[in-house]
Amino acid sequence: MLKILIVEDEKPISDLLKLSLMRAGYSCQCIYDGTAAADLLESGNFSYDLILLDVMLPGVDGFELMEYISPLEIPVIFITAKNSVVDRVRGLKMGADDYIVKPFEIVELLARVEAVLRRNHKIDSFIEIGDLQIDLRSRVVKKAGQEIILTKKEFDILVLFVQNPGAALYRETIYERVWGGDYTGNSRTVDLHVQRLRKKTGWEDHIKAVHKVGYRLEV
Numbered sequence: 001m002l003k004i005l006i007v008e009d010e011k012p013i014s015d016l017l018k019l020s021l022m023r024a025g026y027s028c029q030c031i032y033d034g035t036a037a038a039d040l041l042e043s044g045n046f047s048y049d050l051i052l053l054d055v056m057l058p059g060v061d062g063f064e065l066m067e068y069i070s071p072l073e074i075p076v077i078f079i080t081a082k083n084s085v086v087d088r089v090r091g092l093k094m095g096a097d098d099y100i101v102k103p104f105e106i107v108e109l110l111a112r113v114e115a116v117l118r119r120n121h122k123i124d125s126f127i128e129i130g131d132l133q134i135d136l137r138s139r140v141v142k143k144a145g146q147e148i149i150l151t152k153k154e155f156d157i158l159v160l161f162v163q164n165p166g167a168a169l170y171r172e173t174i175y176e177r178v179w180g181g182d183y184t185g186n187s188r189t190v191d192l193h194v195q196r197l198r199k200k201t202g203w204e205d206h207i208k209a210v211h212k213v214g215y216r217l218e219v
Contacts, residue, residue, distance in 0.1 A: 157194060
């Protein structure tokens with residue numbers, strides 16, 4: 001499971017980020033102080049695939065923390081209320097992979113997280129799981145050498161499952177990640193697409209319904 005460090009001093013925002021990322025299948029750790037984050041990074045007692053980094057932090061700010069992070073070659077997404085071009089350019093020049101301005105939609109953040117992880121080869125472009133072979137670049141799925149024809153939404157749901165095996169994915173998470181909008185509470189759309197995906201892939205026994213939550217892939 002990919003591990004993300006969240007360095008954000010506003011606890012409600014940090015908690016929301018952690019909950020949303022964990023629902024999407026990531027492992028998360030939160031730190032609320034720049035000095036504590038600097039101490040952690042200096043200790044070397046960690047292993048992270050991505051850091052979400054606020055700019056305005058007590059103690060050591062986000063720009064200063066980049067000096068600790070850069071030698072470690074961990075991808076960074078800045079999260080900040082500062083929307084000036086100068087700040088964005090400064091962050092990117094210091095080595096940040098992306099920059100997102102508060103307030104933001106969680107679905108946008110999740111999409112940016114996935115894009116940065118893929119660019120940094122944290123997510124493979126070819127996945128072989130169970131009896132399926134999935135090429136993320138060509139969007140081709142094969143089973144026993146035969147291509148399975150999936151719609152765009154079905155393919156995206158499948159990728160979400162295989163990138164988060166064993167994790168219970170909420171219906172709202174699936175909807176927001178695949179459809180790119182706010183979940184309205186009507187699960188029929190998600191359920192219909194999942195049922196079609198299960199039938200096409202023959203994964204009726206692998207994609208399990210989780211009561212009052214959503215679905216989980218067991219392979």
